[in-house]
Structures are given as structure tokens and as C-alpha cells.
Amino acid sequence: MRETRLWSLHILVIPVIAVLLGMHFAVQHYAPVFYGMSVEKARDFATMIERGKSTAQFVVYILLLAAGLYHGLYGTRGIIRELPLSPALAKVVDWGILTVGVLIFALGTYVTWWTFVHPGV
Amino acid sequence: MANKPTAYNNRLGLKGWVYAGNYTFERYLYIGHRLSGLGLIAYMVLHIIETANRMRGEEAWAALMGLFASPVFKIVEYLLFAAAVFHAMNGVRLLLVELGFFLGKPQEPIFPYKSSVMKHRPLTYIIMLLAGLLMALGGSSLFFK
Numbered sequence: 001m002r003e004t005r006l007w008s009l010h011i012l013v014i015p016v017i018a019v020l021l022g023m024h025f026a027v028q029h030y031a032p033v034f035y036g037m038s039v040e041k042a043r044d045f046a047t048m049i050e051r052g053k054s055t056a057q058f059v060v061y062i063l064l065l066a067a068g069l070y071h072g073l074y075g076t077r078g079i080i081r082e083l084p085l086s087p088a089l090a091k092v093v094d095w096g097i098l099t100v101g102v103l104i105f106a107l108g109t110y111v112t113w114w115t116f117v118h119p120g121v
Numbered sequence: 122m123a124n125k126p127t128a129y130n131n132r133l134g135l136k137g138w139v140y141a142g143n144y145t146f147e148r149y150l151y152i153g154h155r156l157s158g159l160g161l162i163a164y165m166v167l168h169i170i171e172t173a174n175r176m177r178g179e180e181a182w183a184a185l186m187g188l189f190a191s192p193v194f195k196i197v198e199y200l201l202f203a204a205a206v207f208h209a210m211n212g213v214r215l216l217l218v219e220l221g222f223f224l225g226k227p228q229e230p231i232f233p234y235k236s237s238v239m240k241h242r243p244l245t246y247i248i249m250l251l252a253g254l255l256m257a258l259g260g261s262s263l264f265f266k
Contacts, residue, residue: 011216018209029202030259043186045179065169072162079155084134100166108169114176121179 052115210252
């Protein structure tokens, strides 16, 4: 049952990733197409800090971070767990992946928060 | 006596990740899906670490962005985009299969057998053509401004 829940969540986050990653691509990689702004300008420090102050952007990035990391790390876990691992080693893989996920999520959240509360350029 | 849990007997081991057997096209999509997925999660982790560089200030950020503006990184950026498109489009196909769409109705297994894979194949081609189109469009926006 636990595995079914984890798998279902892996599937359920797909639409979240599709929408939010699409927005991220539009802002960061296709700014000339969607915003009439050069990629260089879109990635400029001042522009990035200004954009990061928006509450909507803050929420979008935290959600994308959580959804993307969960989907990707759950998939990685599935691939590794297909190897002939002993139950003890499988547990090490689970905990290792969970630790990496929590650490990277904490770092991403901190950077997003840092940008959100930055006094500006 | 209760059976002690033993290691999962994956007869093919690592070879099982890439061995296509008789499944041909869909099996190669499966391999591509895994490779692109692993590449994307590796990039995502690196990307989060790399964007933390902003906390070192404007100059450090500008230097990093200058590096990413080089032609090599443009190509890397495009490969990532292509991997994301492929992974997403093939993921849509896998979801449809998982939910039982485009597989035909269940039938008695009477010779000559009909394969649900073959019933699904036209959709596979359409989705992959769409993925190719998106990759081409994405490349044209990224490289030709």
C-alpha cells in the first residue's frame, strides 16, 4: 500500500511539473519569445532579484522544487532498486535518496527565500 | 520456519536495463526515458546548487551567467531542453498505456496472437513526431533569434 501511494504521488506531480516547468522555461529560456526580453536581461542579477520578490514566483518555485525533486528522486530510486540488492542495502538506498532530496530541497528553499527577502539592487 | 527475506533475483542485472529483447522500438524509448530522466534529475540537483551562487553577489552571478552564454553551454542547454521534451512526451505515452488507453480490447489469447503493443504503435509514432517537432521549434527559438 505504501509503495502504491508513493507511485501515485510520482504520477500525480506530473501535471504540476509540466505547468510549472513550462513557466520556468518561458521566463528563463524563452524570454525573447514570451516576454520580448533578451535571455541575458532575463538572467541579469537585478532582474532575477526583482522577479524573486514576487509571492507568486516564490510559491511556484517551492512547488516546482518539491514536485521535481520527488518525481526525479523517486524515479532514480526505482531504477536502483531494480538491481539485485539485499533488503538492508535497499534500505540504505531509500534513506540515501531521501537525505539527498531533503538537503537539496532545503538548499533550494533557502536560496528562494533569500531572493524573496533580498532588499533589492 | 519463516523464510528470511533474500535479495531480489534480478537474473539480468544491469543488462536488464538495456537489453531490448523482442520489444524493439518501445524498449528503446524505455531506455531513452530512463537515461533522460537520470540526466534531468542530475541536472536539477546541479542547477539548484549552481543558482545558490547568487548569494555570493552580483559579480559572482554575472561571471556564472557569462560562462553559460558560451556556445558550449548553449548546446548543453538545448540538449537538456530536448531531454525534457522527450521525457515529457514519452511520459504522456506511458501514462496512457498505464491507464489502459490505445491498447485495444482484451481478447482471448488465440493464435495468431494480437499484440497490444502493435495497436499502440501508431500513437507512439505520433507522439514521437510531436516530440521531434517541439525539439526543432525549441532549437529554432534558442539558437536563431
